[in-house]
Amino acid sequence: MKVTIIGVGLIGGSMALKLKEKGLADYVYGVDFSENHLQQAKTLGIIDEISTLENAVESSDLVILAIPVDATRKLLPNVLDLVTEKQTVMDVGSTKSGIVNAVKNHPNRKRFVAFHPMWGTENSGPEAAKKDSFSERAGVICDKENSAEEALKLVEKVAENLEMNLLYMDAESHDIHTAYISHISHITSYALANTVLEKEREEDTIFQLASSGFSSTVRLAKSHPEMWVPIFKQNKENVLDVLNEHITQLRKFKSALEKDNYEYLEELIRNANKIRGILR
Amino acid sequence: MKVTIIGVGLIGGSMALKLKEKGLADYVYGVDFSENHLQQAKTLGIIDEISTLENAVESSDLVILAIPVDATRKLLPNVLDLVTEKQTVMDVGSTKSGIVNAVKNHPNRKRFVAFHPMWGTENSGPEAAKKDSFSERAGVICDKENSAEEALKLVEKVAENLEMNLLYMDAESHDIHTAYISHISHITSYALANTVLEKEREEDTIFQLASSGFSSTVRLAKSHPEMWVPIFKQNKENVLDVLNEHITQLRKFKSALEKDNYEYLEELIRNANKIRGILR
Numbered sequence: 001m002k003v004t005i006i007g008v009g010l011i012g013g014s015m016a017l018k019l020k021e022k023g024l025a026d027y028v029y030g031v032d033f034s035e036n037h038l039q040q041a042k043t044l045g046i047i048d049e050i051s052t053l054e055n056a057v058e059s060s061d062l063v064i065l066a067i068p069v070d071a072t073r074k075l076l077p078n079v080l081d082l083v084t085e086k087q088t089v090m091d092v093g094s095t096k097s098g099i100v101n102a103v104k105n106h107p108n109r110k111r112f113v114a115f116h117p118m119w120g121t122e123n124s125g126p127e128a129a130k131k132d133s134f135s136e137r138a139g140v141i142c143d144k145e146n147s148a149e150e151a152l153k154l155v156e157k158v159a160e161n162l163e164m165n166l167l168y169m170d171a172e173s174h175d176i177h178t179a180y181i182s183h184i185s186h187i188t189s190y191a192l193a194n195t196v197l198e199k200e201r202e203e204d205t206i207f208q209l210a211s212s213g214f215s216s217t218v219r220l221a222k223s224h225p226e227m228w229v230p231i232f233k234q235n236k237e238n239v240l241d242v243l244n245e246h247i248t249q250l251r252k253f254k255s256a257l258e259k260d261n262y263e264y265l266e267e268l269i270r271n272a273n274k275i276r277g278i279l280r
Numbered sequence: 281m282k283v284t285i286i287g288v289g290l291i292g293g294s295m296a297l298k299l300k301e302k303g304l305a306d307y308v309y310g311v312d313f314s315e316n317h318l319q320q321a322k323t324l325g326i327i328d329e330i331s332t333l334e335n336a337v338e339s340s341d342l343v344i345l346a347i348p349v350d351a352t353r354k355l356l357p358n359v360l361d362l363v364t365e366k367q368t369v370m371d372v373g374s375t376k377s378g379i380v381n382a383v384k385n386h387p388n389r390k391r392f393v394a395f396h397p398m399w400g401t402e403n404s405g406p407e408a409a410k411k412d413s414f415s416e417r418a419g420v421i422c423d424k425e426n427s428a429e430e431a432l433k434l435v436e437k438v439a440e441n442l443e444m445n446l447l448y449m450d451a452e453s454h455d456i457h458t459a460y461i462s463h464i465s466h467i468t469s470y471a472l473a474n475t476v477l478e479k480e481r482e483e484d485t486i487f488q489l490a491s492s493g494f495s496s497t498v499r500l501a502k503s504h505p506e507m508w509v510p511i512f513k514q515n516k517e518n519v520l521d522v523l524n525e526h527i528t529q530l531r532k533f534k535s536a537l538e539k540d541n542y543e544y545l546e547e548l549i550r551n552a553n554k555i556r557g558i559l560r
Contacts, residue, residue, distance in 0.1 A: 118489055122556075138489050167488055180480045181489045185497040188468050190552035191529040197554060199525055200460045206558050208447055209398055209418050209461045215559055216496040217465040222556045225549040229542055236537055243534050245479055247527060249471040254523050257516055262509055269505040272470035274477055276402075276502045278486050279495055 004029045004056040004063040006075070008041035010121065011092050012066030013129025015162065016046045021131055022161040029056035041126040057082045062090070062154060069093040070230035073102045080108040088151040090115045090158070094178060094227075096142045096171035098234040110148040113155040114171060116140045117164060118182070122222035132163075139164030142171040179238035184246055186220050186228055187239070193221035284309045284336040284343040286355070288321035290401065291372050292346030293409025295442065296326045301411055302441040309336035321406040337362045342370070342434060349373040350510035353382045360388040368431040370395045370438070374458060374507075376422045376451035378514040390428040393435040394451060396420045397444060398462070402502035412443075419444030422451040459518035464526055466500050466508055467519070473501035 003025040005012040009032075019025035030047030032038050038050045049056075057063050063079055065072045072091050079089055080103055090113045093099050103109050118138040121128065139159040144152050159166050169177070196218070200206050232239055256265040283305040285292040289312075299305035310327030312318045318330045329336075337343050343359055345352045352371050359369055360383060370393045373379050383389050398418040401408065419439040424432055439446050449457070476498070480486050512519055536545040 120493065140489070165488070177480070177482075177485055177489055180476050181486060181494050184475065185472065185494045187530070187533050188472055189497055190549055191526060191533060192465065192468055193552035193555040194529045194532075194548065195464065195522060195526040196460050197551065198529070199522055200457070202457075205457055206461060208445070209420070209457055210559055213400065213500050214461050214465045216499055217469055218555055218559065219496055220493050221552040222559075223549075224553070225546045228549060229546050232537060232545060233540075233542055236540075240534065240537050242475060242479055243530065243537070246471060246475040247530055247534070249474045249478070250467070250523065250527055250530070252474075253467050253471060254520065254527070257512060257520050257523070260513075260516075262513055265512060266505045266509050268474065269470055269503075269508060271477065272473035272501040273504070275473040275498055279490055279498065279502075 001025055001062060002027045002029070002060045004031060004051070004060040005047060006031045006053070006056075006063065006065045006079070007067035007071075008032045008037050008046055008126050009066065010124050010126075010128045011117065012064060013041060013044070013046045013126040014131060014133040015064060015066065015092070015117075015158075016041075017129055017131035018134065018162050019158065020045075024158065024161045025062075029060060031056050037126050044126055044129070046126055046129060053079070054082060057087075060087065062088050062158070065089070065091040065093075068227050068230045069095050069099065069234050073098050073234070076103055076112065077106055080106050080112060083108055083111050085111070087111060088113065088154045090155050092117055094182065094231045095234040096174045100143055100146070100171045104146075109146060111151055113144070113147045113151050114142040115155055115159070116142070116174065116178070117159075117162065120223075122219055124224055124227070134162040134164050137164055138167055140167045140169060140174055142169060142174050144168055175235050176238050179235055179242045183231060183235060183239050184242045186223060187232075187243060188246065189218055189220035193218050281305055281342060282307045282309070282340045284311060284331070284340040285327060286311045286333070286336075286343065286345045286359070287347035287351075288312045288317050288326055288406050289346065290404050290406075290408045291397065292344060293321060293324070293326045293406040294411060294413040295344060295346065295372070295397075295438075296321075297409055297411035298414065298442050299438065300325075304438065304441045305342075309340060311336050317406050324406055324409070326406055326409060333359070334362060337367075340367065342368050342438070345369070345371040345373075348507050348510045349375050349379065349514050353378050353514070356383055356392065357386055360386050360392060363388055363391050365391070367391060368393065368434045370435050372397055374462065374511045375514040376454045380423055380426070380451045384426075389426060391431055393424070393427045393431055394422040395435055395439070396422070396454065396458070397439075397442065400503075402499055404504055404507070414442040414444050417444055418447055420447045420449060420454055422449060422454050424448055455515050456518050459515055459522045463511060463515055463519050464522045466503060467512075467523060468526065469498055469500035473498050
């Protein structure tokens with residue numbers, strides 16, 4: 001199968017590597033704004049050929065958009081304009097409603113499958129790509145009833161080859177859940193980094209003292225705005241809803257401390273501990 | 281050297297295992313309220329003998345208090361009552377001012393070295409102990425001028441055998457820095473867990489969707505209140521100071537989103553990204 005990867009970065013690159021290893025992709029076209037990323041992707045064996053969008057799409061069985069969600073929203077209708085009944089288009093975006101709405105009336109809507117692999121790191125670019133990144137992670141297909149059956153089957157096959165656990169939900173539910181499970185984590189991590197940078201003027205001390213706990217909560221704060229501003233923008237209402245709840249929860253800790261109410265503090269912590277039963 | 285470990289849990293247990301492996305400790309007495317933990321620690325080879333406090337302290341060259349900071353504060357004066365000029369006492373608590381103040385006028389104050397190994401996990405108990413836990417982590421000695429020279433030397437030797445990077449600071453600075461670097465991370469993680477548990481009623485969905493990012497920011501929320509309530513209590517003023525700043529920082533994200541000010545949102549994220557240069 002011939003595959004086009006639009007956006008040869010962390011996600012697109014990792015997918016290409018795995019699909020090639022599994023033999024599902026035998027030729028990969030790379031399309032990207034960054035000449036530098038394209039050259040790196042070629043050198044790293046992620047792609048076989050640097051191509052224009054039109055040539056790549058025309059020659060491929062599967063087109064994967066792996067670019068920021070605002071860019072996907074703009075580019076997806078153009079890609080669907082170029083495909084025939086024999087081709088399939090998928091994305092990998094962290095928000096889904098905006099993207100499916102952008103093509104809901106497109107005549108080729110059925111060739112598109114909305115997909116979200118629940119994996120990422122704070123790094124980006126083709127050099128960060130790793131073929132086994134998606135293994136055992138959740139892969140969400142949204143609004144599957146709006147995709148053609150064989151397009152859906154192909155994307156399911158892609159997810160299986162990536163060794164992901166498949167889930168199905170509608171785009172709106174997806175965006176609500178990811179606001180809780182993923183987007184708010186990034187905001188708290190950014191805000192935590194800004195808190196420490198604001199209060200702790202001794203950078204050497206941060207570096208020397210930083211415990212594994214701090215590193216893990218602040219790791220996501222390294223993630224780039226090019227990816228995350230569009231996600232927050234497209235999922236604004238859900239993110240604000242969860243962010244308000246999060247500030248309310250933090251205020252409870254503040255109030256417990258201010259009032260020396262350590263029984264309440266313990267109650268808050270015991271409630272949080274329930275996450276132990278839910279998360280591995 | 282004979283060593284007493286008071287509190288044979290994650291930290292005390294991990295230290296005992298490493299000091300035995302290195303040959304610095306050739307006999308370890310275990311003291312704990314939990315008969316169950318003592319038996320586990322014996323079975324796991326963490327301790328050689330289950331003992332009473334008095335017998336263990338009397339027979340040891342080094343006594344390590346590895347219990348919650350409120351318990352350390354209460355028990356430390358009693359332990360110092362029992363030691364001679366030839367013995368050394370150290371603690372491992374995450375707050376320091378309360379502990380050093382509790383013994384500042386004790387006649388045996390110089391036998392005590394205030395120590396904080398900057399490592400922990402969300403797990404607890406002897407079965408969570410691992411001998412290589414402390415390697416390459418920061419180990420902080422506080423108020424070293426208040427300890428006898430040979431007591432200080434022994435604790436430095438312990439830290440070297442644990443393969444930690446030693447730092448020195450006064451207890452008050454320590455408590456300010458750890459509020460930023462460690463304590464606030466736990467509060468944000470607890471609050472994040474409570475946010476998700478409040479908003480996301482579908483536990484299965486959390487479990488299925490939880491990405492690595494979510495897991496790493498919420499991991500600390502599994503930490504037990506027995507350890508953390510006393511830390512927050514003893515470091516109340518510093519923690520409140522950082523918590524207020526953190527809520528202010530979160531409100532900036534909220535405001536940027538509410539006002540659709542995506543340039544400001546990008547600026548906030550770019551600022552947070554600076555943590556990349558400071559943390560590995």
